[in-house]
Amino acid sequence: MLIWLHSRMSAQIDVRLEALASGAAAPQVSSGMSARAPAAETSRTFYLETFGCQMNVHDSEKVAGVLSSRGYRQVDSSENAALVLFNTCSIREKAAQKVFSRLGQYKAGQDGGRIIGVLGCVAQQEGEEIFERAPWVSLVCGSASYRKLPELLAALESGNRRVTGLDTDTDETFETEMTRRDHPFRAYLTIIEGCNKACSYCVVPYTRGPERSRASRAILEEVRRLADAGYSEVQLLGQTVNSYRDPSPRRMSFSELLAAVAGVPGIRRVRFTTSHPSDFGKDIVADIEAVPAICDHVHLPVQSGSTKILRAMQRTYTHEQYLEKIALIRAARRPISVTTDIIVGFPGESEQDFQETLTLLDEAQYDGAFSFKYSPRPNTPALTMSDPIPEEEKGRRLMIVQERQRQIQTMRNETLVGQSFEVLVDGQSRRANQWAGRSSSNRVVNFTSPRSNLLGEYIQVRVTRAGPNSLVGEHDI
Ligand code: 5AD
Ligand code: SF4
Secondary structure, eight states, rough: OOEEEEEEOOSSSEEEEEEEOOOOOOOOHHHHHHHHHHHHHHHHHEEEEEEEEEHHHHHHHHHHHHHHHHOOOOOOOOOGGGEEEEEEOOSSHHHHHHHHHHHHHTTTTTTTTEEEEEEEHHHHHHHHHHHOOOOTEEEEEEEGGGGHHHHHHHHHTTTTTTTEOOOOOOOOOOOEEEEEEEEESEEEESEEEOOOOOOOOOOHHHHSSSSSOHHHHHHHHHHHHHHHHHHEEEEEEEGGGOOOOSSTTTTHHHHHHHHHHHTSTOOOEEEEEOOGGGGGGGHHHHHHOTTTBBBBBEOOOOOOOOHHHHHHHHHHHHHHHHHHHHEEEEESSOOOOEEEEEEEEEEEEHHHHHHHHHHHHHOOSSSSSEEEOOOOTTTTTGGGGGGOOOOOHHHHHHHHHHHHHHHHHHHHHHHTOOOOOEEEEEEEOOTTTTTEEEEEEEEEEEESSSSSOOOOEEEEEEEEEOOOEEEEEEEEO
């Protein structure tokens, strides 16, 4: 599921620097640094702050890996950094505004001589205009140009004042030999970058460029290395992950790839996000049924329940066609949880259209939903559409959607009381014996256990209580 966040990536989390280049040839950050003079050490520190979705979080892991392999050391405060990078999100206006207000805190003269760089979607969208709005910025680079980052940094180091990487017309993906991963048990892995859909509200095709899939062999080799490094859960990422097209002669389909990833020894869980309904077929459901390691969760954004609005959004399916996909999933032999994204207040959305979204919530019975007020974005076709919905009305519709969905989730979760689920433990509370983890269906499960050292373990938890957003249980020993 896409989790929208704003993380100040901490250098203190249990971070494993993965030597993803085969074997021992990979550079070691710590030994590289100790070989340097102290002055060079301070000048080669970086701070990286991430806004936005999991794709951005993972891009930041890759950027951190590339910088580390060039002798930079990550620090967890911009105070101590020679290079301050913001990996940005522009999916909605608020997200983009947040970036500029953060940049404002580094105004020229107050930046202590640091190099300030803007990466990601705001970089791609605003381009060189960022230098106008924030003249203290020196580096502007969109995600389709990250492979150029070492060159761009070298140009800055050799005295260039401003550098940009803004191409999107590339066939390449951002392959790196060094990817640092900041989650101790779950590894993210991008299998397809960019997007070839043309949803009329969305900046992604513009900011991340056209779709580029990675070769299946390279993906599987990386999964093997991840398993060898101790990761047991892999999350395959893409804006439209199920539109994956293997560019190599092997021509693996997405569902074949899912099964192959799940078959790598040591991998216990495979997740994938985000699926586009038009490319979602029963082969994926059959995979989930047949292969226990493929998690029983599909994130399938619907955006609207009104076929008229879906057409205006250029979503390429109708209300009924979408429900057919849900029916495929619900007919599976094991229960599969389904989550979605909803936009309310798209231009021209009448009360009747909105009611159709509420009807769809009742029909689809989602296990989770992210809902948003429509936000007009630069360069998108929807920007010029007439009949805008007032902000206040968008807010009203959003509250209604969220309340309806909360009721649905409460009811669905209550049916799970008494059942037992396997949970990957990923959190420990300060209170004794309290733990947190996620089920295969991606539900948050808080539970008690008499045992210690459970982090990273897969254990059975019996559910004793349910709320709309999480389950409570006990270690089922
Ligand atoms: N306004 C509001 N929500 C948007 N999303 C994408 N673009 C916009 C926009 N312009 C939402 C969609 C998408 C999710 C990641 O963000 O629901 O699935
Ligand atoms: Fe945006 Fe649509 Fe592509 Fe998703 S499928 S990234 S919403 S254009």
